[in-house]
Amino acid sequence: MxxxxxxxxxxxxxxxxxxxxxxxxxxxxxxxxxxxxxxxxxxxxxxxxxxxxxxSRAALLEALAVTGFQRFSAAMEAVAASNPPDPMAALGKTYVLFALSNANLFRLMFSPQLKKDGRPGLRMAADAAFDTLRHVVGGDMQTGRIKALAAWAKVHGLSILLLDGQIALRAGEDTEALIAEIIGSL
Amino acid sequence: MxxxxxxxxxxxxxxxxxxxxxxxxxxxxxxxxxxxxxxxxxxxxxxxxxxxxxxSRAALLEALAVTGFQRFSAAMEAVAASNPPDPMAALGKTYVLFALSNANLFRLMFSPQLKKDGRPGLRMAADAAFDTLRHVVGGDMQTGRIKALAAWAKVHGLSILLLDGQIALRAGEDTEALIAEIIGSL
Structure with a gap:
């Protein structure tokens, strides 16, 4: 070729x-x-x-989603490696800002149309991103998994609500400051 | 007529x-x-x-979303009024189970295509659902709002991740038990 x-x-x-x-x-x-x-x-x-x-077009979309997860993981790994004072908050902020800066890529990465079962490369790339979060959460196998899922749910939900325009910002309110406040609040 | x-x-x-x-x-x-x-x-x-x-079709979709938010609010109000031992957890579980039992209605209610600005009826119905959560959270105006947004992000994210098939269940794992664990974990 x-x-x-x-x-x-x-x-x-x-x-x-x-x-x-x-x-x-x-x-x-x-x-x-x-x-x-x-x-x-x-x-x-x-x-x-x-x-x-x-x-096929589906193969292209899959490759884009894989690339997205690789960049997403790299961004989160870099933040985790920088020893921030509150690693979970730093990781969460990175998650949401990645979503907002790469809106369509983020939607594609988590599109239910692009099933991860039967696409081992995509599954691996997605799992690697979750593992970064899982590693920072720590804890034993079951507790750590549940805590990581809870943290994931929060930052994913915040990303989607912001992307979909569901959270009404107040006049003059700064999105990034609001994200930090929400992530820091629990 | x-x-x-x-x-x-x-x-x-x-x-x-x-x-x-x-x-x-x-x-x-x-x-x-x-x-x-x-x-x-x-x-x-x-x-x-x-x-x-x-x-128009858009008017029908809007009316469906309003109906959805009314039922959603009613379900959450009923749970809040029943004085559960952990009101936030009970409300969270109600949120996620409503989403899973009414998947397409839930997606419609939060569809970015159905803009809430310029649709006062829809805006009001959606705000009423958030107010139920806001009321249970308590706190002063700003702290309470941030806490309610954080709780919303978590249960909304969990709903979307489950609806989109992003959370891989383990063999024999019960969805409802996993939801309760995740909601209870923070």
């Missing part, structure tokens, strides 16, 4: 270039705006070229 | 009958399956009859 003679991309580069372009289209136009043909046009390759890397 | 001569419905009854039928269709087929024509057929009235009560 090689890219066409006049393509500026090597095989590995093209996959990465397609993913980067797809992430931009996803945030700008949402999942519906994302087709393999438009993507080829955006990157400047033939309409057939993306199929060398993603055999 | 009156219903047609051979309709079994009085004006007020028809609205209620349409809403009840719409709630059933919504849970069975999801929001996409819900049109005013299909609804007329399900209730056994002329295709024009629903328009006497809902001038």
């Amino acid at each position: 090689s890219t066409s003679a006049n393509s500026p991309y090597h095989h590995g580069n093209l996959r990465q270039a397609l993913l980067e372009a797809a992430l931009i289209i996803l945030e700008k136009e949402g999942e519906v705006g994302l087709g393999l043909r438009d993507l080829a046009r955006a990157v400047g390759v033939s309409a057939a070229a993306p199929y060398r890397h993603f055999d | 009156s219903t047609s001569a051979n309709s079994p419905y009085h004006h007020g009854n028809l609205r209620q009958a349409l809403l009840e039928a719409a709630l059933i269709i919504l849970e069975k087929e999801g929001e996409v399956g819900l049109g005013l024509r299909d609804l007329a057929r399900a209730v056994g009235v002329s295709a024009a009859a629903p328009y006497r009560h809902f001038d």
Whole structure:
């Protein structure tokens, strides 16, 4: 497999270039705006070229969600490794700010349409993100799991309520300050 | 305004009958399956009859969401009034179980497509549900609001994660017991 003679991309580069372009289209136009043909046009390759890397639109969406979880995990790992005074609060804030800054990617990562069962790569990437949280929570197997699920529920819920415009901000209220207050309140 | 001569419905009854039928269709087929024509057929009235009560599909969806919030509030008020030993936990469990038992209605109630700004009836119904939570939380204006938002985020997040199939249950694990554990854990 090689890219066409006049393509500026090597095989590995093209996959990465397609993913980067797809992430931009996803945030700008949402999942519906994302087709393999438009993507080829955006990157400047033939309409057939993306199929060398993603055999369907579903495969592209899955690869985007995997990339999303990898970046999400990396952001949380970096915060956890920086020894913040309140690791759970720091992690929670990182979670919600990632969601708000990557709204459509975040929705895709947790889309019920993109079933994680039967997609081992996606399952692994998602589990790795949960494991970061699980590790910071500590505790024994069952207590730690329940605490991590509770923390996850809170930051996921806050992300969704903010993304969906359900929480009415007061006049002049700063979103980031409100997030910190809510996360710190329990 | 009156219903047609051979309709079994009085004006007020028809609205209620349409809403009840719409709630059933919504849970069975999801929001996409819900049109005013299909609804007329399900209730056994002329295709024009629903328009006497809902001038568009959006108006029907709004009325369904309002009904949803009213039932949601009623369920939470009933639990709060029963003086449970841990009111916040009892309310939280009621929230999540309502979401799981009325999945599509719950999604509609919190749909970002159904903007609450500019729909005062929907805004009021949604605010009333939050006020029940706010009342049980207690506290002064700002602390109470933040605590209520945190509690809301947790139970909303848990609902969404369960509805979207993101929380992997262990073999033999009971959903309701897991919900109680997670809600009780903070």
